[in-house]
Amino acid sequence: MVSFSLHRSPRARRAIVQNLDMNTLEQQFPPAQHDHADCVASAIQTAEKLCHERGLRFTAIRRRVLELVWDSHKPIGAYAILESLGEESKSAAPPTVYRALDFLIEAGLVHRLDSLNAYIGCPDPASRHAGQFLICTNCRTVAELGDSDVEKFVAGKARELGFTAVRQMLEIEGLCKLCRTQLQNA
Numbered sequence: 001m002v003s004f005s006l007h008r009s010p011r012a013r014r015a016i017v018q019n020l021d022m023n024t025l026e027q028q029f030p031p032a033q034h035d036h037a038d039c040v041a042s043a044i045q046t047a048e049k050l051c052h053e054r055g056l057r058f059t060a061i062r063r064r065v066l067e068l069v070w071d072s073h074k075p076i077g078a079y080a081i082l083e084s085l086g087e088e089s090k091s092a093a094p095p096t097v098y099r100a101l102d103f104l105i106e107a108g109l110v111h112r113l114d115s116l117n118a119y120i121g122c123p124d125p126a127s128r129h130a131g132q133f134l135i136c137t138n139c140r141t142v143a144e145l146g147d148s149d150v151e152k153f154v155a156g157k158a159r160e161l162g163f164t165a166v167r168q169m170l171e172i173e174g175l176c177k178l179c180r181t182q183l184q185n186a
């Protein structure tokens with residue numbers, strides 16, 4: 001829920017409206033201390049709702065894999081998912097896990113980060129967006145931008161070269177605020 005302050009300049013207000021129209025995620029890096037169980041619960045709830053609306057089956061294995069992907073705000077590899085599942089049940093064969101991951105990616109619930117060969121939960125799967133990911137190389141926490149301005153800019157530049165952009169994945173490496181502060185004070 002975004003509230004508008006009357007004290008904002010018209011320009012600032014316009015910027016907010018524009019952002020709303022363009023479905024910008026503006027996801028923040030999660031605070032160091034927060035109730036992550038809430039993040040997981042909300043991700044599962046969103047997934048249930050989205051699958052229901054689209055007539056997709058949110059099976060037990062798909063739910064469990066999504067829970068494991070949301071285990072933290074750091075990307076997780078397929079092998080780590082397999083290991084956790086293997087401890088829980090013997091039926092977790094690699095194809096099962098990969099099929100579940102494919103489903104979650106297709107539904108927009110999970111993104112695959114190619115540079116890390118790992119998976120991250122999407123905070124806003126209901127909106128169509130290009131993936132722009134800020135990856136902290138120190139703590140591996142990932143935040144998603146999903147900014148349609150960036151997407152349009154890149155698509156426009158590509159079009160100038162006669163190239164039709166179909167899928168955009170921007171993986172940007174750097175340091176999150178928390179790590180930068182910690183490293184500065186070390």
Ligand SMILES: [Zn+2]
Pocket residue numbers: 030034035036037039040073
């Ligand atoms: Zn969290």
Ligand SMILES: [Zn+2]
Pocket residue numbers: 111122123124125129131144146
């Ligand atoms: Zn996303």
Ligand SMILES: [Zn+2]
Pocket residue numbers: 136137138139140141175176177178179180
């Ligand atoms: Zn960090």
